[in-house]
Amino acid sequence: xxxxxxxxxxxxxxxxxxxxxxxxxxxxxxxxxxxxxxxxxxxxxxxxxxxxxxxxxxxxxxxxxxxxxxxxxxxxxxxxxxxxxxxxxxxxxxxxxxxxxxxxxxxxxxxxxxxxxxxxxxxxxxxxxxxxxxxxxxxxxxxxxxxxxxxxxxxxxxxxxxxxxxxxxxxxxxxxxxxxxxxxxxxxxxxxxxxxxxxxxxxxxxxxxxxxxxxxxxxxxxxxxxxxxxxxxxxxxxxxxxxxxxxxxxxxxxxxxxxxxxxxxxxxxxxxxxxxxxxxxxxxxxxxxxxxxxxxxxxxxxxxxxxxxxxxxxxxxxxxxxxxxxxxxxxxxxxxxxxxxxxxxxxxxxxxxxxxxxxxxxxxxxxxx
Numbered sequence: 134x135x136x137x138x139x140x141x142x143x144x145x146x147x148x149x150x151x152x153x154x155x156x157x158x159x160x161x162x163x164x165x166x167x168x169x170x171x172x173x174x175x176x177x178x179x180x181x182x183x184x185x186x187x188x189x190x191x192x193x194x195x196x197x198x199x200x201x202x203x204x205x206x207x208x209x210x211x212x213x214x215x216x217x218x219x220x221x222x223x224x225x226x227x228x229x230x231x232x233x234x235x236x237x238x239x240x241x242x243x244x245x246x247x248x249x250x251x252x253x254x255x256x257x258x259x260x261x262x263x264x265x266x267x268x269x270x271x272x273x274x275x276x277x278x279x280x281x282x283x284x285x286x287x288x289x290x291x292x293x294x295x296x297x298x299x300x301x302x303x304x305x306x307x308x309x310x311x312x313x314x315x316x317x318x319x320x321x322x323x324x325x326x327x328x329x330x331x332x333x334x335x336x337x338x339x340x341x342x343x344x345x346x347x348x349x350x351x352x353x354x355x356x357x358x359x360x361x362x363x364x365x366x367x368x369x370x371x372x373x374x375x376x377x378x379x380x381x382x383x384x385x386x387x388x389x390x391x392x393x394x395x396x397x398x399x400x401x402x403x404x405x406x407x408x409x410x411x412x413x414x415x416x417x418x419x420x421x422x423x424x425x426x427x428x429x430x431x432x433x434x435x436x437x438x439x440x441x442x443x444x445x446x447x448x449x450x451x452x453x454x455x456x457x458x459x460x461x462x463x464x465x466x467x468x469x470x471x472x473x474x475x476x477x478x479x480x481x482x483x484x485x486x487x488x489x490x491x492x493x494x495x496x497x498x499x500x501x502x
């Protein structure tokens with residue numbers, strides 16, 4: 134079992150998910166994003182995800198951090214952490230996006246990646262006068278879109294004739310620093326999302342779910358990757374509540390859950406959600422705290438409990454954990470101090486046991502008469 138990577142969701146809405154903790158500022162500014170990511174880098178986190186909305190999906194009167202200008206600035210403000218910017222293909226022509234991404238790739242010296250999101254919030258597309266394609270067609274559009282982007286990242290001259298895009302004798306220079314190109318993360322819970330990830334992604338990004346659901350999903354997606362030259366990685370979103378004891382963690386969970394129930398008004402959001410999006414169909418199955426699955430992943434408990442659960446998720450294939458906290462800075466520091474070292478110890482113990490087992494097996498084979 135190898136040690137996982139840890140990342141944070143940048144709070145692009147000014148909070149984390151649906152609640153506003155009394156100790157957490159409702160602040161969607163670049164300044165706050167920079168301070169959090171620099172703290173995360175010092176704490177040993179190695180990646181971050183900046184979700185993309187151009188208006189706040191809960192209320193367009195609320196602040197909303199812009200993703201791509203933020204990604205470029207954070208690339209300059211950091212020196213080791215991976216910067217993942219989410220992108221909705223309906224909002225960008227692939228050639229324009231490819232060139233922007235190459236610029237951030239250069240600023241970051243190869244630390245830039247994209248999270249391909251085929252969109253679920255109808256108003257931010259329709260208010261621009263853009264046709265909001267049906268669910269499955271959005272994935273077909275995204276498939277063609279990312280093939281154009283990857284071709285242009287290569288530095289080769291591109292001619293492409295597809296259903297949605299026609300590229301004529303176009304070449305970008307310089308090509309990407311990241312080789313063979315910036316990483317591509319793809320998320321989603323539908324069959325088209327899994328198919329797209331298996332075909333085009335470096336990493337499939339799962340919403341937080343119980344262990345048995347994650348194991349089943351990884352097995353299902355892995356079956357679709359038989360023709361890939363490189364293995365598909367897996368990442369998972371999760372909201373963490375860690376305390377010295379399970380009882381203290383559960384008490385904090387109940388406290389945060391009460392805040393969610395008191396403050397959560399999803400009326401505007403739900404009016405704009407595409408009814409075919411599987412993630413929202415599953416929300417009622419996995420209630421909890423945080424967005425994109427949040428506490429459904431079960432990272433709630435004592436330091437030992439949370440560390441062992443992370444280790445178990447790692448065993449079934451999760452290589453990256455994209456995490457949420459409330460209040461963000463203090464809980465992120467707690468995670469770095471209490472959980473990361475415990476997972477490291479579990480990883481070392483697992484590798485030692487594996488090595489010992491192999492040595493013992495070799496010894497038996499070597500002495501067999």
